[in-house]
Amino acid sequence: MAVIIHGTTGIQGASWTTGGRPASPVNGQQGYNSTLGALEVYINSDWRIMAQKFSATGGTITTSGSYTIHSFTSSGTFTPNSSGSVEYLVVAGGGGRAKSNYYGAGGGAGGYRTATGFAVAATGLTVTIGAGGAGSASSTGADGSDSVFSSITSVGGGGGATPDQVGNAGGSGGGGGGNDNVVAGGAGTAGQGNAGGASQETDASAGGGGGGAGGVGGTSTGTSHGTGGTGGAGLQSSINGTATYYSAGGGGVQGYYSPAMGVGGTGWADTANRGHGGSATTQGDGSSGIVIIRYLT
Numbered sequence: 001m002a003v004i005i006h007g008t009t010g011i012q013g014a015s016w017t018t019g020g021r022p023a024s025p026v027n028g029q030q031g032y033n034s035t036l037g038a039l040e041v042y043i044n045s046d047w048r049i050m051a052q053k054f055s056a057t058g059g060t061i062t063t064s065g066s067y068t069i070h071s072f073t074s075s076g077t078f079t080p081n082s083s084g085s086v087e088y089l090v091v092a093g094g095g096g097r098a099k100s101n102y103y104g105a106g107g108g109a110g111g112y113r114t115a116t117g118f119a120v121a122a123t124g125l126t127v128t129i130g131a132g133g134a135g136s137a138s139s140t141g142a143d144g145s146d147s148v149f150s151s152i153t154s155v156g157g158g159g160g161a162t163p164d165q166v167g168n169a170g171g172s173g174g175g176g177g178g179n180d181n182v183v184a185g186g187a188g189t190a191g192q193g194n195a196g197g198a199s200q201e202t203d204a205s206a207g208g209g210g211g212g213a214g215g216v217g218g219t220s221t222g223t224s225h226g227t228g229g230t231g232g233a234g235l236q237s238s239i240n241g242t243a244t245y246y247s248a249g250g251g252g253v254q255g256y257y258s259p260a261m262g263v264g265g266t267g268w269a270d271t272a273n274r275g276h277g278g279s280a281t282t283q284g285d286g287s288s289g290i291v292i293i294r295y296l297t
Contacts, residue, residue: 021047054084054295058127063297064241071240072291073273077124078149086295087116089239090149091246092192093130094286095157095174095210096141097278099253103163103178105185105199105207106231106250106262107133107277107286110144111154111171111192112213114237118152125150127291129273133159135284140177143168144275147289157277157286158186158196160210160250167196167208167217172277175199175208175217175229175252185210185217193247197229204256210249210277212265217249220262228252228262228280236267239292245269246290250279 014031016022022029025042030050033040039050058078059070070078080086092110110130127149133142133156144156158170164181167174172193173186178201185196185208197208197217204225209217212232220229231249238244245267252262261280270282273290 056080067294068297069294072127075128079124080120082122085117086293089114089292090147090152090154091275091289092147092154092156092171093132093144093289094275094277095144095159096133096135096286097284098141098160098162100137102256104253105160105175105177106210106252107141107160108157108170108172108174108210109212109247109249109277110157110275110289112247113154130156130289132286132288135278144286149291155189172211175210178205178207194232206255207252209252209262212249213247225255226258227260231265233265234267247275250277253280
């Protein structure tokens with residue numbers, strides 16, 4: 001196990017098999033383990049692999065402070081070069097808003113999941129970006145599609161209901177449809193979002209707001225049957241280096257008399273890759289989801 005230093009070929013260090021490791025190693029002793037195909041070092045009674053710096057491919061790669069960030073706005077693969085742990089944000093597509101003229105409900109936000117310390121291995125990990133559900137001029141809005149990172153799935157937002165129908169369940173639920181009945185919003189998924197709001201009145205009422213990751217959808221309001229429910233609030237994350245809201249519910253559609261549209265929940269924005277539910281004010285379709293993964297550089 002001699003160390004050889006050569007001016008052309010460099011340094012040849014000690015080498016052994018797992019079964020032929022030094023009998024009485026000391027802290028800091030290191031060599032090449034041909035059984036494992038890796039350098040190892042002896043630290044506090046244990047042989048430890050001298051791992052390479054963790055990195056990965058996939059998505060759009062940026063840096064912020066001490067972090068490397070992979071943002072996926074379309075489906076792809078996240079491939080680490082070694083085992084390690086990462087932080088993630090997985091947002092599903094938002095549900096579509098129902099019926100554009102009167103009574104329809106706001107779409108529920110896409111499911112919102114985030115965590116640190118998620119273990120990954122040196123293999124390709126699937127990333128799927130959920131599309132937003134389409135809004136409808138005549139029926140319940142379409143549900144958003146799920147977003148997936150490895151074993152983590154966020155559920156698409158529920159579509160906002162057509163008149164007199166219960167909102168669809170989802171990551172966050174769609175609002176209940178207005179008109180002639182008091183109708184509940186759809187259920188949200190625990191740990192991902194909240195329920196949609198109800199239609200409140202029983203005569204030409206407005207629709208409820210879609211649920212958001214940060215709060216339930218609002219019920220329709222107003223003594224003249226008019227104002228759609230406010231969408232549930234979104235949640236803010238700085239995983240991409242900038243504080244950004246995701247997964248807000250869409251506002252409900254106006255009632256027939258003295259109409260006023262509901263507005264999207266806190267943080268709602270008419271843009272892709274936020275997971276917002278479709279809103280009565282500017283957007284009938286839910287917005288697509290996003291997956292963001294980061295780790296210390």
